[in-house]
Amino acid sequence: MDLGIKGKIALVTAASRGLGRGCAQQLAAEGCRVAICARGPEAAEQAAAEMAASTGADVKGFAADVGRVDDIDALLTGVRASLGDPDILVTNAGGPPPGTFASTSIEHYDGALRLTLMSAVHLIRGVMPAMQAKGWGRIIAITSISVKQPIGNLLLSNMARAGLTGFLKTVATEVAPAGITVNALLPGIHRTSRVDQLVEDRAARENKSSEAVYQEMMATIPSNQMGDAADFGAAAAFLASAQARYITGQNLLVDGGSYKGLL
Secondary structure: OOOOOOOEEEEEOOOOOHHHHHHHHHHHOOOEEEEEEEEEEEHHHHHHHHHHHHHHHOOOEEEEEOHHHHHHHHHHHHHHOOOOOOOOEEEEEOOOOOEEOOOOOHHHHHHHHHHHHHHHHHHHHHHHHHHHHOOOOEEEEOOHHHHOOOOOEEEHHHHHHHHHHHHHHHHHHHHHHHHHEEEEEEEOOOOOHHHHHHHHHHHHHHOOOOHHHHHHHHHOOOOOOOOHHHHHHHHHHHHHOHHHHOOOOHHHHHHEOOOOOOO
C-alpha cells in the first residue's frame, strides 16, 4: 500500500535505537525525508547514516536532549535549515527512572515531567504553526500501555505519560479542523534497552536472574512474544499516512494483547 507520504518531512526524537528508531526506519522506507535526534552526536549521525544506507532516504542526525528546552529549540532550527518544517512529528523520550511512591524522591518529579511530558509539549508547539499553515500534519506520541494499565515500580512514568495523554487528547480536538491528526502509540513489552534496564532493576530487587524475569514477562503476553521495533514502526507509519486522515485523538495499543481492559 502506498501510504501517500513520500517526500514528507518527518522528525522522530530519541531515535538512534529502540522504538524511536523503528519509527524513523519505517518512515524513511516510505520515502519520507527524516530527521532524528539522540543525546550524543555520534549515535545520531551513525543511526542516520545506517537508515539512509538501508532505505535510500534522506536521513539527518542531530544531537539533542529533549529534556532540555534549549536543545529542542536548536533541534527544530536545525531540522528547518536542513530539511524544512516537519509534516510528521513522532515524539519519544527515554523513560524516567523506576521507583515506587516510597522510594522516589520529590526532586525526581520535575525531571520526569520535563523529559516525558513537557518535551512533547515543546516539540508540538514548535511544529504546529507550519502544519496549520499547510493544512496538513501528523503528530504521533510514543507513550505506554501504562496510561491504561499502570505498571508497578514505574510511578514517574505512569504519572507523566498519563498527563501527556490528556494533553494530546485535548490538542487533537483543537487542531482537527486544520487537517492535523494527533494520536498516541502505546507499546507493551518490546525488547529494547529500556526494557533491558527495567529487567535488570527487577532482577536485582527480587534476587532473580535476568532470564527468569524475561520469562515471567513473556508469560503475561498472550501472543507469547515480545514486540519488535519494526512492527511498532509500521504502526507509526500508518498513523502518519494519508489513509489515517480520519483517525485522531486515539491511543493505539501495540502490546501483543497484553492489555486486559475493555476500553
